[in-house]
Amino acid sequence: MGDLKFKVALSGDFRMPDGSLTYPDFDLEPLRKAPGLEMTFLESNNPLRADQLEDFDALILLTHRFVSTSVPKSGRLAVVARFGVGYDTVDVEACTAAGIALVITPDGVRRPVAVSVITFMLALTGKLFTKDALTRKGPHGFQERSQHMGVGLVGRTLGSLGIGNIGAEVFRLAKPFDMRFIAHDPFADKKVAAELGVELVGLE
Structure with missing residues (x-):
């Protein structure tokens, strides 16, 4: 019959050397309780080794690297899920060549x-x-506090290089401070910028 379980591997950096979770707030219960699914923490190797992944269908990757030599020969690995954004720790071409979704x-x-x-x-x-x-x-120190009053934000300018997923969220959170918003992003969604009240400007 073979192994009917869908097997998910988590890169070793999801756990501390003592075995505790690196991010305790990261809820793993859906993986633990899903019927027909088996979850396993890998040994901590960076980059990951192919032999670690031969029997897995999916990999959830934290900060460890997945490179061309990480691709298992079995062809079973179907998806690499980065816990975060960006592909700087993953060899995209190697995934594409092996038919692994990223x-x-x-x-x-x-x-x-x-x-x-x-x-x-x-x-x-x-x-x-x-x-x-x-x-x-x-x-004695507390008496000096008036010499270090800081700067108010109302009317100040908040600028961002980039107004993508995170940049846009920064502007959303900063809305109550009544600041002027500017950003430089050649790929910006002008509609999103307008909705956030962000003026798109040149890099200088």
Whole structure:
């Protein structure tokens, strides 16, 4: 009869050296509970080795590399799913030649990365690190806080190189700050830019 289970491999970097999950919030229950599906964590090898993947139908790849020598000879591997965006860790031509579908997860990183951008923007304009250091100095340091007031955002300009999936989300999150939005992106969707109130400008 053969192996009727659909076997999914997760690259070894999904687990820490102690066996705990690298990202505990990443919900693996749908994979664990799916009928007819078997999930396995690979040993941590970077790049992945072909012999690790001979008996799998799908691979979920975190940051480890999938190169031409990672393609299993069995021909069973049907899909490589990048946990993230971009193909810089995957040999696209090798996947194409082997008939392996390659997919990414743009919605999985769009909001978290955009939130990180806004977090850094607020930390820098509010001089958060300086204020943290002053607070840790006690009353003497705290008295100096007025010398490090930071910069307000209303009326300031927020510029972005790129207004794709993540860039557009940054502008959505920044909307309440009443800033002027500009972006440079030769491939921008002009309709999306207009909806977000973003003025498309040249690189300079």
